[in-house]
Amino acid sequence: MKKNLIEISKLSKKYKNGLIALNNIDLSIKKGEIFALLGPNGAGKSTLINILCGLSHHTSGEIIINNLDLVKNRKKIKSLIGLVPQELHLEAFETVFDNINYSRGLWGKKRDDKYILNLLKKLNLETKKNSLLMQLSGGMKRRVLIAKALSHNPEILFLDEPSAGVDIELRKEMWEVIYNLKKEGVTIILTTHYIEEAEEIADKVAFINNGKIILVEDKNILLKKLGDNKLVITFKNKIKKLPEYIKNYPCELSDDKKNVEILLSKEKTELSSILIDLKKDSNFLDFNLKKRSLESIFVDFIKRKNHD
Amino acid sequence: MINLLAIKAIYNHEMNRTKRTILQSIISPMLSTSLYFVIFGSAIGSRIKEIDGVTYGMFIVPGLLMLNLLTQSVSNGSFSTYFPKFNGTIFELQAAPISGVEMIIGFVGATATKSILLGLLIIVTASFFIDLNILHPLLMVFFLLMTAITFSLFGFVIGLWADNFEKLSLIPLIIITPLVFLGGSFYSINMLPEIWQKISLLNPVLYLVSGFKYSFYEISDVSIWTSIITILLILFILIVITLLIFKKGYNLRN
Ligand SMILES: Nc1ncnc2c1ncn2[C@@H]1O[C@H](COP(=O)(O)OP(=O)(O)OP(=O)(O)O)[C@@H](O)[C@H]1O
Ligand SMILES: [Mg+2]
Secondary structure (H helix, E strand, O other): OOOEEEEEEEEEEEOOOOOEEEEEEEEEEEOOOEEEEEOOOOOOHHHHHHHHOOOOOOOEEEEEEOOEEOOOOHHHHHOOEEEEOOOOOOOOOOEHHHHHHHHHHHOOOOOOHHHHHHHHHHOOOHHHOOOEHHHOOHHHHHHHHHHHHHOOOOOEEEEEOOOOOOOHHHHHHHHHHHHHHHHOOOEEEEEEOOHHHHHHHOOEEEEEEOOEEEEEEEHHHHHHHOOOEEEEEEEOOOOOOOOOOOOOOOEEEOOOOOEEEEEOOOOOOHHHHHHHHHHHOOOEEEEEEEEOOHHHHHHHHHHHHHHO | OOOHHHHHHHHHHHHHHHHHOHHHHHHHHHHHHHHHHHHHHHHHHHHOOOEOOEOHHHHHHHHHHHHHHHHHHHHHHHHHHHHHHHHOOHHHHHHOOOOHHHHHHHHHHHHHHHHHHHHHHHHHHHHHHOOOOOOOHHHHHHHHHHHHHHHHHHHHHHHHHOOOHHHHHHHHHHHHHHHHHOOOOOOOHHHOOHHHHHHHOOOHHHHHHHHHHHHHHOOOOOOHHHHHHHHHHHHHHHHHHHHHHHHOOOOOOO
């Protein structure tokens, strides 16, 4: 028994047109974790998800899911998986309820109207249950797709940009739904462009760029390790050069020459001495502590990688 | 383990689509059948002498049935498998734990059901115009079932192969319709010059039409056993082709 639910090794995907969308990827995902895949457009996130869900075949490498080899046990593995695709592919003339019911059937589950109605309620769709799919807005369609994926009680849920086009309020409710699924033991893999989404709900984060995984890390460790704090000092008047007491720290002067950002160390031991000196500075106006977001970490990472 | 519930889900899903267009599904075959009887049965048929001992109106029933069964099975079958590719909902069929065989049973079952209902509807409509007297009803039902299933499967394969709407209508248009018309649907091949009779025998649809004619009136162009073997053979070949296609994973988008 391996402890990881999904174990990917040396996975590559070359499309027919020769494009290498995934390049020798290794990745492990634990049971019950919320795993976020972050990366720019065209990084290969959807390609990876589609391969894991059986929509597309990989060129080389090995994928083990729930201790089964994907290539040899497609049907068994598919029965564990729910997928919310990136694109809003839906019928037009079917009702919301019937279409969700259809998904449940496709996965070989007995009809259960109560379960589906409850699902619709959780996803704020109960008033739409008899609407035709074509009458829904984009955000509603996205939620119908989520309901379809959950209709058959998957153990692993793939969400390819679940919150694209979903407004802030509903996004928060969706996070709630995702949290609750996690509590029930569902493993969730999602891609997102909203860094705050990963920051909010993910346990683990992987950065992917140009078909390569550049970093996989526990989110909290990542935020701690890389997400060191910044001290932002605001001065009353423009400064010509950095004051003595900060010039030895990694500083950045803003364009208006009134703000200085200082990157603090993990332990932030320098903070107190800076603050003491600041108080003596007559030009000093205010200061703020800023936490680095995953987004800025991510941007730095991509920059650094591209330099290499 | 066969995923019976998935087969049922696909079947119901397809049948629901049909229900949504039920009026069109009923009215159009009834109307076209009626027109055939008015024009060929009464207007022109009255000037044509009996063929093989039956009036012309009676004579065209099996051919008319075959024409509708083949074209409708192929076009409905191909549409039902092409459409998910077209609107993108195929992702769900690909992600679901369904085998190729289960998909075939669901889709082809639904299309064939529709064709069989259509066939019955045509027989009922025809009975308003002529005295319909089916000599071998069981044999007739056998041909109805086999033809519906076989050509629904043919449609299914075309739907997998087609990547645009043109290809979808190509096969019914350039293959099925001519073969039905040249297969003795509306005439007996005895009426043709000898050389054309020989050529006609290369047309598989002729054997099917002939089988149908036999089940209705005990008249036929070829022996009934030849007809039975032909339909079984076509079905067998199609099943083999379909399974090969599935094995290659042709149902996948990329
Ligand atoms: N069917 C295909 N044939 C050829 N190339 C493809 C195909 N699908 C995707 N690609 C290419 O593979 C690369 C990865 O695409 P993918 O859709 O996985 O990116 P992504 O990370 O999901 O991007 P996004 O954030 O925009 O959704 C892109 O360069 C894309 O153009
Ligand atoms: Mg994508």
